[in-house]
Amino acid sequence: MSIARFWRETPRRYNLGGSKCTSCGTVYFPPRAVCPVCTHHRQSIEKMVPFQLSGEGTVLSFTVVHDAAEGFEMQAPYVLALVKTPEGPVLTGQVVDVRPEEVGIGFKVRATFRKLREEGRAGVIHYGYKFAPSEESTAAPPLGPAAAGPPTEAAARDRATS
Amino acid sequence: MREVAVLGIGQTKFGELWDRSFREIGIEAGLEALVDAKLSSADLGALYLGNMASGTLLDQEHIAPLILDYAGLAGRHLPAMRVEGGGASGALALHQGYLAVASGLYDFVVVGGAEKLTDVPDSAAAGITSSAADHEWEVVFGATLPGLWALIARRHMHLFGTTREDLARVAVHDHEMGSRNPNAHYRNRISLEQVVGASPVAEPLGMLDCAPLSDGAAAVVLGPLDVARRHTDTPIRIAASQVATDTMALQHRDDLTTLASTVVAGRRAFEQARRAPKDVRVAEIHDAYTISALLALEDLGFAEKGRAGPDFASGRFGLRGDLTVNPSGGLKAQGRPFGAVGVAQVVEIVRQLRGEAKDRQVPGATLGLAHDVGGTGATSVVHLLERVP
Amino acid sequence: MKAGIVSYGAYVPRYRITPREIGQVWGTDGDAMGQGLNVFRKSVPSPDEDTITISTEALRTALVRGAIDPQQIGAIYVGSESHPYAVKPTATVVAQAVGATPNLTAADFEFACKAGTAAIQTCLGLVGAEMIRYGVAIGTDTSQGAPGDALEYSASAGGAAFVLGRERVICRVERTLSYTTDTPDFWRREGQKYPSHGGRFTGEPAYFRHVTECAHRIMEASGTSPKDYAHVVFHQPNGKFPQRVGKQLGFGDAQMRYGLVTPFIGNTYSGAALIGLANVLDRARPGERILMVGYGSGAGSDAFDLETTDEIERYDRSFGRPVQWYLDHGVELSYAVYAKFRGKIRMGGE
Numbered sequence: 001m002s003i004a005r006f007w008r009e010t011p012r013r014y015n016l017g018g019s020k021c022t023s024c025g026t027v028y029f030p031p032r033a034v035c036p037v038c039t040h041h042r043q044s045i046e047k048m049v050p051f052q053l054s055g056e057g058t059v060l061s062f063t064v065v066h067d068a069a070e071g072f073e074m075q076a077p078y079v080l081a082l083v084k085t086p087e088g089p090v091l092t093g094q095v096v097d098v099r100p101e102e103v104g105i106g107f108k109v110r111a112t113f114r115k116l117r118e119e120g121r122a123g124v125i126h127y128g129y130k131f132a133p134s135e136e137s138t139a140a141p142p143l144g145p146a147a148a149g150p151p152t153e154a155a156a157r158d159r160a161t162s
Numbered sequence: 163m164r165e166v167a168v169l170g171i172g173q174t175k176f177g178e179l180w181d182r183s184f185r186e187i188g189i190e191a192g193l194e195a196l197v198d199a200k201l202s203s204a205d206l207g208a209l210y211l212g213n214m215a216s217g218t219l220l221d222q223e224h225i226a227p228l229i230l231d232y233a234g235l236a237g238r239h240l241p242a243m244r245v246e247g248g249g250a251s252g253a254l255a256l257h258q259g260y261l262a263v264a265s266g267l268y269d270f271v272v273v274g275g276a277e278k279l280t281d282v283p284d285s286a287a288a289g290i291t292s293s294a295a296d297h298e299w300e301v302v303f304g305a306t307l308p309g310l311w312a313l314i315a316r317r318h319m320h321l322f323g324t325t326r327e328d329l330a331r332v333a334v335h336d337h338e339m340g341s342r343n344p345n346a347h348y349r350n351r352i353s354l355e356q357v358v359g360a361s362p363v364a365e366p367l368g369m370l371d372c373a374p375l376s377d378g379a380a381a382v383v384l385g386p387l388d389v390a391r392r393h394t395d396t397p398i399r400i401a402a403s404q405v406a407t408d409t410m411a412l413q414h415r416d417d418l419t420t421l422a423s424t425v426v427a428g429r430r431a432f433e434q435a436r437r438a439p440k441d442v443r444v445a446e447i448h449d450a451y452t453i454s455a456l457l458a459l460e461d462l463g464f465a466e467k468g469r470a471g472p473d474f475a476s477g478r479f480g481l482r483g484d485l486t487v488n489p490s491g492g493l494k495a496q497g498r499p500f501g502a503v504g505v506a507q508v509v510e511i512v513r514q515l516r517g518e519a520k521d522r523q524v525p526g527a528t529l530g531l532a533h534d535v536g537g538t539g540a541t542s543v544v545h546l547l548e549r550v551p
Numbered sequence: 552m553k554a555g556i557v558s559y560g561a562y563v564p565r566y567r568i569t570p571r572e573i574g575q576v577w578g579t580d581g582d583a584m585g586q587g588l589n590v591f592r593k594s595v596p597s598p599d600e601d602t603i604t605i606s607t608e609a610l611r612t613a614l615v616r617g618a619i620d621p622q623q624i625g626a627i628y629v630g631s632e633s634h635p636y637a638v639k640p641t642a643t644v645v646a647q648a649v650g651a652t653p654n655l656t657a658a659d660f661e662f663a664c665k666a667g668t669a670a671i672q673t674c675l676g677l678v679g680a681e682m683i684r685y686g687v688a689i690g691t692d693t694s695q696g697a698p699g700d701a702l703e704y705s706a707s708a709g710g711a712a713f714v715l716g717r718e719r720v721i722c723r724v725e726r727t728l729s730y731t732t733d734t735p736d737f738w739r740r741e742g743q744k745y746p747s748h749g750g751r752f753t754g755e756p757a758y759f760r761h762v763t764e765c766a767h768r769i770m771e772a773s774g775t776s777p778k779d780y781a782h783v784v785f786h787q788p789n790g791k792f793p794q795r796v797g798k799q800l801g802f803g804d805a806q807m808r809y810g811l812v813t814p815f816i817g818n819t820y821s822g823a824a825l826i827g828l829a830n831v832l833d834r835a836r837p838g839e840r841i842l843m844v845g846y847g848s849g850a851g852s853d854a855f856d857l858e859t860t861d862e863i864e865r866y867d868r869s870f871g872r873p874v875q876w877y878l879d880h881g882v883e884l885s886y887a888v889y890a891k892f893r894g895k896i897r898m899g900g901e
Contacts, residue, residue, distance in 0.1 A: 001302075009298065014648040030299055061320070061418060063312035064365040065304065070289040072304045074598040074891065080309050080364070082413055090413040092310075093303045096597060097565045099882075100365075105320050113607040113648050114599040116302060125635055127603065127644060128303070135872065140565050140880040143592065 001119070006126050013128035016111060018089060020051035027051050029089035055111030057083035057131065060090060062107075064100045071117030079103050083131055094130040097140065108134040163264045165387035167397040168547065170199025171509040176378035176497030177347040184220055184278040188229040191379035191502075192274050199270075199383035199393045203235055207268025209242040212255030212275035213501035216244075218290045219282055229274065246501075248294030248536025249450065251275065253405075253504025253543035256382065260403040263384045275505030276379035287375045291500060294537035296411035308372050308451060310412050310538045312364035315453035317418045319366065321468065324456065326366055328471025330357035332452040333370050333494055335480065335487070340495025342522035347376045347497030357452075371452040376497030380506035387550070396516040401529070402431035402546040410540045419468075421539030424461035428533070431544040432463075435529075439463035442485060442546075443527040444514045446507035448535040449492040458533055459487070462544070486524040489514060504534035508545055515549040552727075554678040555720035556713055556857070557685065558617025558866070561829040562608040563709035563816050563877035566595040568889045570704045576886045577699045584704050589790025593707035593817025594877075595884055596693045598892050600708070602631045603641050605822075606691045607648040610712035612871035613687075614649060617714055621650040624714075625683020627657045628673055630666025630690045630821045631710075632739065632746075634659050645689065655683075663737060664786055665847025666690060667711070667821040672727055672853060674715040686715045692820035697745035698895060705789050707817025709877070711825035721863040722832060722841070725856040726773050730765035737848035748848075757850050758788065762796050765852035766844045773856045777801040781839035784810030784827040786846035788818045809834055810843075815878040828857075830874035837861045 011017040012030050019031030023038050028048075035044035060082040068076035072094075079095040081103070095103055096114060109131035116126045172194025174187045188211070196203060211226045222228070226242035245255035252275030259273035279287045292307050300310065318324045334354055340346035352370060360368035383393075390397030406427035409415055415422070432438055439462060447462070449455035456470035464485055465473045473479065479487040490496040490510040493503055511530035513519045532545040569592055574581020585591050596605070606629050614621055629641045642657035660666040660673075667690015674686025691710025696702025715724075736757035739746035749757075762785060770776060777783070783802045785793035790813045797807045810827040813819075819826055824845045831841055841857040890896050 006302075010647060013302075015650055061313040061317040063309050063316060063367075064362065065306060065309045065312075066361070066365070067288070067306060067308065067363045069292065069301060069304050069306045069309070070285065075304075077362075078304060080304050080313070082313055082418070092300045092305055092411065092413045096599065105316070113604050113611070114597075115601060115604060116304075116599070124639075125601075125603075126302070127648065130303075130599070140882055142879055143567065143881050143883070 003124055014113065016053035016055055016129060018051050018053055019048040022047045022049055027088045029053055029091060053085050053087050053089065056134070057085045057091070057109050059095065059103060059105055059107040059109060060084045061105060062095065062103050081131065083109055095132070096130050097132045102133070108137050110134045164266060166260050166263045166384055166400045167387040167390040167550070168382050168400065168508065168512050169385045169390055169393040169397065170195040170197070170201065170383035171512050172198060173345055173380040173506055173509050174378050175345045176376045176499060178280050179377040180280065182377070184216070184276060185229065185232045187278070187377065187379040188274060188276040189233045191276065191381040192229065192233060192272050195272060195381040195383045199385070201270055201383055201393060203238065205270050206238070206240060206272060208240055208262060208271045210255040210259040210271060210273045211242065211244045212252035212504060213244050213277060214246060214248055214251045215290050215293065215500065219278060219287070247541040249500045250504055250534040250536035250541045250543050251501040252380070252506070253532065253534035253545065254541065256505060256508060256545065257403045257405050257543060259384050260400055263386060270383060270385045272381055272383055273505060274379060274381040275502035277499035277501040278377045279375040279499060280377050284375065291375070299411050299413070306364060308367050309364040311451040311453055312367045313412060314418055314457065314538070315366055318453060318456065321419060324468070324471040326358055327354060328456065328474060329366065329371055329452040330354050331474050332449055332455045333357045336449060336492040336494035339481070339489050339522055340491025343491050343496055346491045346495050347374055348491070348495045367451055367453070373450045373493035373498035376499045378497055378499035378502045378506065380502045380509050382505060382508055382512070390550070397550045398512045398515050399548045399550050400545060401435035401437065401548040402544065404430040404434060405541065405543050406430065407541050408539055410537070412538045419457065421457055421461050421535065421542055423539050423542035424458060424533065424535065427542045427544040428462040431546050435546045437529060437546065441529050442531045443529060444486045444489060444511060444524040445531040445533065446488055446490060446492065446510050447533045449488060449494050450498060454535065455487065455492070462531070462533060481522065481524065489519060489522045489524055504532070504543060507532040507534060508547065511547050515547060552675065552679060552724050553717050554675045554715050555724045556722040557716040557719055558613040558619060558714040558721070559711060559829050559832060560609045560612025560616060560871055561709070561711040561826050561874050561877070562605050562612065563594050563819070563826070564596040564600050564605065565881055566597065566892065567592040567881040567883050568595055568886065569883060572886050573704055587791070588705055589794065589814050590705045590817055591814050592881070593705055594709055594819070594881070595889055595892055596708040601635045601693055602629070602633050602691045602710070603635055603644045605693070605708065605710040606641065606645045606689045606712065609691065609710050610645060610649050610687060610689060613712045613714050616867050616870045617719070619685060619714055622654070624651040624685045624687055625655050626674060626677055626686040627651060627655060628660050628670035628688055630660040630662065630670045630688070631692050632661055632663055632666065632820055633693045662851065663847035663849050664788065664820045664823060665845040665851060665853055667825045668845035668853035668855070671713055671715065671855070672729070675724055675727065678715045678717060684716060688713045688715060690821035690825040692822055694818065694820040695745055695893060700745070702746070702748065705813070705818040707819050709816055709819035709826055710822040711829045713825065719862055720860055721866045722857050722859045725858055726769060727853065727855045728765070728769050728772060729851055729853045730761055730768060731851035732761070734850035736850055753848065757848060758792055758846055759796055761850050761852040762786065762844050762846050763799060765854045766800050766842065769842070769854035769856055775856065777806070779840055780806055780842045782810055782831045782835070782841045783807055784824055784831060784841065784843040786824045786844065787811060787813035787827065788823070790814035812874060812878060826874055833868060833873040833875065835859045835863060837863055
C-alpha cells in the first residue's frame with residue numbers, strides 16, 4: 001500500500017477518529033462526509049463534526065481466521081471480529097491477547113494499538129487499532145509457579161485458600 | 163423498451179487451465195455463443211465483458227478491445243467495454259448488455275465473463291479477490307473474504323440456530339451436481355463428514371465450504387425477442403434484470419444475516435417479471451461460501467428467514483425438490499472464475515430451460531433465476547429467465 | 552526540584568517463556584540457568600507488538616490515570632535499544648497515537664538499558680525550566696538475545712511511561728545525578744540483529760561499579776543513607792545483580808522487594824528499572840522515599856532520589872492494570888512458537 005494512502009488515515013486508525021452528524025446525532029466510523037440517515041441527507045454536508053470513539057466495545061460476531069490475510073501470516077490463527085461500540089459504529093478488527101475459545105458473541109473488548117502490517121522488511125510499518133479483552137474479560141490466565149521459581153502472588157493466594 | 167432474449171450460450175471448462183491464456187478462454191466462450199446463436203460476427207453490435215481484476219491478476223487492463231481483437235474483429239471497430247462489480251462483474255455485464263438491446267441501441271450483443279486466477283500465486287490471488295471487500299476498513303485489519311462470510315455465518319448460527327451441518331449440506335449438494343457437469347472444476351462427490359472435518363479456513367467455514375479459485379469464461383448472445391426464432395428453436399426471454407447495491411463494508415449493515423442488496427434486487431426482479439418466488443423451478447445462486455447460499459435462499463424469498471438450513475436438509479433444493487438450486491454445481495463445484503460466474507449462471511439456466519442439461523436436467527423448468535453477489539453484498543444482481551412457449 | 556512524576560503506566564506483553572523451555576533446545580539445564588540468573592520467566596511480545604505499540608499502551612494508561620490532556624504534552628522521549636526503525640522516530644508515532652501532535656518536541660533516546668531514565672532527566676530539565684507543561688519519558692524494549700546465548704534466558708519485552716510535570720505531582724524528584732564512563736561491556740553494531748557482550752566483564756567493572764558509585768554519590772549529595780528509603784529500584788538485567796548490589800549498598804530485602812520485577816518478566820532493558828518503579832508506585836503511600844538507580848551499558852548510571860506526596864492518595868491508580876497483574880498473568884509459549892514470534896525462523900523469500 002502506498003505510504004500516503006495509509007498515512008492520511010492515521011488519525012482514524014490510530015485514534016478511532018470518526019464523525020458525528022450534527023443534524024441527527026448519528027456517529028460514524030470511519031468518518032463520513034454525508035449522513036446516510038438524515039432524510040435530507042444533502043443537508044448534512046459540512047455538518048459532520050469529528051468525533052472520537054472511546055474504544056470500548058462488544059463482539060457482535062467473530063471468526064478464527066486460519067487462512068490469513070496477506071501480512072497476517074505470522075499471527076494465524078487469529079480472531080477477527082465485528083465489534084459494536086457504545087457510540088454506535090461497528091468496527092472490523094482482530095481480537096488479540098486471547099485464546100480463540102474465550103471469545104463469544106457479547107465478549108467485551110477495548111481498542112489496543114498494534115502493528116497491522118509491514119511493507120516488507122525494508123518498508124514502512126503500519127499501525128492501528130485491534131481489540132483486546134477488556135479488563136472485565138479474562139485476558140490471560142494466572143501463571144502457576146515456574147519450575148523451581150519463586151511463587152507469584154497469585155499462586156501464593158491460591159495456596160492460602162486451598 | 164423491447165423484450166430481450168438469450169440466443170446463444172458458450173462456456174469453457176472451469177478449473178485450473180494451466181495451458182490456456184485469458185485471451186484464448188475469452189474467445190472460445192464468445193465464439194461458441196455466436197455459433198450457438200447462428201449469428202455472424204457482422205451482425206454484432208457490441209461486447210460487454212465482465213471481469214473483476216485483470217489489472218492485478220494479469221497486469222492487463224483495457225481487455226474488452228483485446229478480446230475483440232483476438233477474435234478477429236478489430237477491423238469492425240465495435241464498441242466494447244469491460245464491466246466490473248467484484249464477483250458480480252459477469253452478471254453486471256449481462257445487465258448492461260440487456261439494457262443495450264432493450265433500448266434498441268444495438269440489436270445483437272455478446273456478453274462475456276472471464277477471469278484467469280491461476281496466473282498469480284494462490285496467496286496473491288486470495289489477496290486480489292479480497293479487494294471486493296472494503297480494503298481500507300476491512301482488509302487492512304486482517305479481513306479476508308471467507309473471514310467476512312464467516313462473520314455472517316456465526317451470526318446466522320447465533321440468531322437462528324443454523325448448524326455446522328446445515329452449512330455443509332450446501333457443499334455436499336453442489337459437488338453432487340458438479341459430478342454431473344463436464345465443465346465443472348470439481349466433479350467429485352463429497353460427504354457431510356468430509357466437509358465438517360475439512361481444515362478450517364475461517365471458522366466455522368472450512369476448506370470445503372469455500373468455492374475454489376478457478377479459471378474460466380462464459381458468454382451469451384442477446385438479441386431482440388421478436389427475431390429470436392430466426393436464431394434458436396428455444397428462445398429464452400430475460401424476464402427481469404435487476405441490480406441493487408448496499409454498503410461496501412459488512413460493518414455498516416444493521417442486519418448481518420441479510421444481504422439487503424439481494425433482497426431488493428430479488429424483489430425488483432419479481433416485480434418486473436410479475437412473478438413470485440414460488441414460480442421459480444431452477445436457480446443458480448451465489449454460493450461462494452456455503453453460508454452465502456443459505457442467505458441467498460432466504461433473501462430471495464425461497465426460504466423463511468433463518469430456515470434455509472433446515473429447508474436444505476429436507477431436500478427441497480435438490481434435483482427432485484420443488485426448487486433445484488445450483489444444478490451446475492454452483493460456484494463451489496462448477497468453479498469460481500470471478501468475472502465469469504454471473505454469465506455462467508445464466509448459461510446454465512438457459513441450458514436448463516432449453517432442456518439440454520442431460521443428467522442434471524431439472525424436469526419441467528420454465529422459469530429460472532440467476533443470482534450473483536460481489537464481495538459481501540455491496541452488489542447483488544438477479545436475473546429471471548423464462549422459456550418462451 | 553519543582554518537577555516530579557505526575558502520572559505513570561506500564562505494559563508488559565502477554566506471552567512468557569521459561570528458562571527450562573529455552574534450555575531444552577540448547578541442551579542446557581534451563582532450571583539451573585534460571586536459578587543462577589534469578590529469572591523464572593521472561594515476557595515475549597506478540598508478532599504485532601514492538602517498542603512503538605508497547606510505549607503507546609503504557610502512555611495511554613498514564614494519560615487516563617492522570618487525566619492529562621495530551622495536547623498539554625510538550626515533549627515525548629522514548630528510550631529504547633529496539634526502536635522499530637533505525638531512522639524514523641518511535642516518539643512521533645507514539646505522539647500521534649496518544650493525540651499529542653503537533654505542538655511538541657519528540658525524539659528517540661538510546662543508551663542501552665538506561666535510555667528511559669535519561670529521558671526522565673531530560674524531561675525534568677524542560678519541565679523544571681518551565682519550557683513545557685508536561686514531559687513524557689518512556690523506557691521500552693523488545694530486546695533479543697542471540698539464540699543459545701546467555702542473554703536469551705533474560706532478554707524480554709515491556710515498558711513504562713512517566714509523565715513529568717510541576718502540578719499534581721504524586722512523586723517528587725528530590726535529586727538526580729549520573730555517573731558515566733566509556734566502558735564497552737555490551738553493544739550492538741549497526742545492522743546486527745543481536746547484541747554482543749563482554750561476558751563477565753559486564754559485572755564488576757560495568758554494572759556494579761556504575762550502580763554503586765552512582766548510588767553512593769546521590770546519597771552523599773542528599774545526605775541520606777539506605778535506611779532512609781522505603782524502596783529501592785535498580786536496573787535489573789537479571790534477578791541476581793540487583794539483589795547483590797542492593798546488599799553491597801546496605802539495603803534489605805523488604806526495601807528491594809517491589810522494585811525487583813525481572814524474575815517474573817525477564818529483563819525489559821530500558822523498561823526494567825521503570826517497570827520496577829511503577830510497581831513501587833502502585834503500592835506506595837504518601838511520604839515514602841524511593842531510590843532508583845538505572846544502568847546502561849557503554850556505560851552509565853542515572854540515580855533518582857524520589858519521595859511520594861499526599862497527591863498519590865488522590866491519584867487514580869485503579870485504571871489499567873497494575874504491574875503485579877503482569878507479573879502474575881501470562882501465557883507460556885513453547886520455544887517453537889517463541890522462535891516464530893521473535894522472527895528467529897527463516898521464512899520463504901528471505
